[in-house]
Amino acid sequence: MPLSPDLIALLAPPAPTRLPLPAAAHPAPGVRLLRGAVYSAPTDTRPLELDLWLPDEPQGVLPVIVYLHGGAWRTGTRGEMSPRMRDWQPAPFARLARAGFAVASIDYRLSGEAPYPAQLDDVTAALAWLDARAAELALDTRRMVTWGESAGAHLAALLALTAPAAVSGCVVWYGPADLTTLPGQAPPGAYDPADPSTPEALLIGAAIADAPDRARTASPVTHVTADAPPFLVLHGTDDAVIPLAQGAQLAAALRDAGADVDFRPVPGADHLWAGLPDEDVERCFHTSLAFARSHTTDQGPIGA
Incomplete structure (x- = not known):
């Protein structure tokens, strides 16, 4: 017997925008954390959550950093900014909240759950x-910066380029920019574009060689226009996973389109900032924070 419309409506989960917010935790002095807020409930998969880090006593509405974790689109956790920063005290997200930002660190469906563009x-x-x-959270979503590392940087760039009116800036840490040129930029023999098991192939659901149009659609460079928000691109010169040429290609595409980009190769850095001294990892973080601050201060002050 088919269900009645009333019963179907009763069984439907409430919209994520109507769910109660999580109780606040206080992981560091001056910081409030709403851990595990459901922001989306796709069919046939898990609810998707975000963690929202906030200053305890905000001075007016808050600019927003949207952070996207790495992990080759196959793994990773929204709970940390980068493996190199795992032991930082206070944690990087807490530092950003103390600097006057709301930080939304976001889950997304992994490639084993759904292919791009999920x-x-x-x-x-x-x-x-x-x-x-x-309004409920005192956020100023007109002042928003996307930021990510590796696979998360790829998504941060795509988000900034496909929703530019909503994004004031984008920070890219060693992210893939063009899935079609990545095989040719890798060291000889390191990447087979016909291999259906590479992280990029698993993301789009086919080997790069077999689905070049799909790979282009999933590449940030494809979506670059003159309307792109400002970008900061940091990429290690010794990156053995995502070659420096990917960062250079994204920067060149942005410049050619007339967009604002600051491309900074990081000498001696491998992927995930491996090989960098701790003080240089700190410098990458503070350079990115300064960029976020400079592109979110047009409509009001940010706390120090």
């Missing part, structure tokens, strides 16, 4: 959730 759909839905709850 991941971009998810992070776009997170922006909509933040916008819908902005």
